[in-house]
Amino acid sequence: MTKFWPILLVSFSLLIAAKPDPIAAQQSLAALADEGQRLASLLRVGRGVISNNQDLINDPTIGDKGLSSAAFMKAVEANYIELHGTAPLEGGLSPEQIRLTEAQLASMSEVMDEHQDLINSEGMAFKGFIPAIFARLVNERFVSKLGDDAKVKVTAPLHLVRNRKARPDEWENAVLTDKFNSADWPKGDAFYEEISVDGSMTFRMLIPEYYGESCLSCHGGPKGEVDVTGFPKEGGAAGDLAGAISITLKK
Ligand code: HEC
Incomplete structure (x- = not known):
């Protein structure tokens, strides 16, 4: 009987391991x-x-x-x-x-x-x-x-993007418009989830950023006036959503 113990133990632990562990x-x-x-x-x-x-x-x-x-x-x-x-x-x-x-x-x-x-x-x-x-x-x-292991990017809602390299992809755009721009989104809260990208699980996270007073010499008003960097100002106000830090981590 004793010689079966190892087998029993192995199969028992396999059973435990196979169970999903939500915690x-x-x-x-x-x-x-x-x-x-x-x-x-x-x-x-x-x-x-x-x-x-x-x-x-x-x-x-x-x-x-x-x-x-x-x-x-x-x-x-x-x-x-x-x-x-x-x-x-x-x-x-x-x-x-x-x-x-x-x-x-x-x-x-x-x-x-x-x-x-x-x-x-x-x-x-x-x-x-x-x-x-x-x-x-x-x-x-x-x-x-x-x-592909890890990416950090600063992006912004499409109408605010200055550098085209910062353009939001589909996922980022959806989070910016549907979540961060909605009136009931808690200010400053990040959004994150795991999604399947090209068949592998990927962690994606967006952390909102807002204009402060120091940003407005370039991103404030009057809208359209050219700032010191040569870009037209966005007409933003302190507290407005400015963009987001986007994090992608391959699992
Ligand atoms: C001196 C002018 C200036 C100030 C001040 C400034 N920005 Fe910008 N911002 C720029 C320029 C120019 C770019 C484009 C940079 C590039 O080419 O990648 C930019 C890009 C960005 C982006 C990335 C998306 C994009 O449009 O390319 C975000 C988000 C952003 N700024 C937010 C802020 C916030 C928030 C502040 C204040 C804390 C701020 N900026 C202060 C000039 C400025």
């Missing part, structure tokens, strides 16, 4: 949403450091701005710690979280390295190096590092 499934979706928020937060911190240094970057009287990639990354780390209490790569991260965060940090550092000549050019005031451009370049670099 584990929920946890994994929550963990993915958590990862999406982490990626979005680090991107926002990076954009914030550009924003805090915008006047310096735009100063035509200074050559070397002292905003090397090392100085920039130091500020990113400090601001991230202030926000979350831990550095981007600390806090008991999983190997996958470390891989994504390292790729995002490396993308930021590379973009800063590649724009030193522009940032440090004397005699030029507005250089077009603004948070939105920085974020797009970082996200493009991130995608080039990780391929």
